[in-house]
């Protein structure tokens with residue numbers, strides 16, 4: 001037997017948490033786990049034994065919405081950029097992620113998709129790439145946020161089908177209020193690709209239609225969408241009330257006020273919230289660092305990144321910190337909150353049979369977190 005035995009951990013599973021608990025891996029899979037002390041394994045079993053000292057043992061975190069880190073981003077269409085990102089994320093507890101595109105030309109977008117398609121194996125010491133999240137380009141320019149408004153367009157068949165033909169798109173965000181974009185929602189549903197509503201001015205009624213077509217997620221909920229009005233509940237009202245929708249949340253305490261985070265998690269329940277970082281090139285860079293967002297310059301300031309006109313350009317946070325923040329903001333326990341950072345994102349992209357929770361037979365994607373996460 002070749003594997004790792006982790007003992008004296010606080011083990012979190014879908015059916016309960018155990019302190020102490022143990023977990024045994026075999027090859028790349030979880031072989032067994034349980035409360036208390038592990039069975040005695042003979043020395044010839046060749047196990048590497050880790051005493052976790054009471055640290056939290058969780059399924060590796062999964063970030064579905066992350067553009068970059070340490071001066072690199074997915075839109076560089078460079079292998080090195082993906083490697084730098086994968087390693088920083090792994091150092092912060094993430095074992096799987098979707099490099100996320102944003103609104104750009106057909107050529108640049110295709111270059112990213114083909115790069116990911118042609119990657120042969122995971123980066124040594126890095127989180128696994130689970131596919132690509134296409135954030136755009138079929139958005140509403142009225143809700144562009146930091147997306148380049150000159151490149152935002154409607155879903156045209158020749159182009160969009162070429163994107164999907166790459167075979168690596170797992171999640172796509174669109175503005176569903178444009179009838180020209182709805183064929184793409186239908187096409188993605190047929191192909192098993194998750195569709196989110198994002199950078200959208202959709203009304204509540206338009207979101208009803210979107211959900212009928214198969215939209216199941218809202219992109220960075222509250223950000224770049226129609227807010228909640230009491231006569232027009234908007235995209236936020238739809239996100240909060242429609243049970244079909246799971247909600248991405250940037251829990252960096254800059255993009256969404258802690259009280260709004262608490263409202264979302266209270267109304268939807270933690271099973272319907274997906275923590276994301278939406279991190280960009282500035283993640284991991286010190287205060288005052290400048291970097292490029294397409295052709296524009298952004299600066300790292302007070303825990304986020306801003307364009308020159310003050311527009312929030314994305315976060316610089318890592319997912320372990322988002323998990324810690326949302327726990328502090330909602331009062332949930334780690335036992336209640338961990339699925340928001342692993343099981344829910346795994347489910348959203350159809351990978352929950354192998355990832356997202358500590359269960360025998362699943363992939364041994366593991367993270368040990370101390371009290372500072």
Ligand SMILES: [Zn+2]
Pocket residue numbers: 135145199220224
């Ligand atoms: Zn966005």
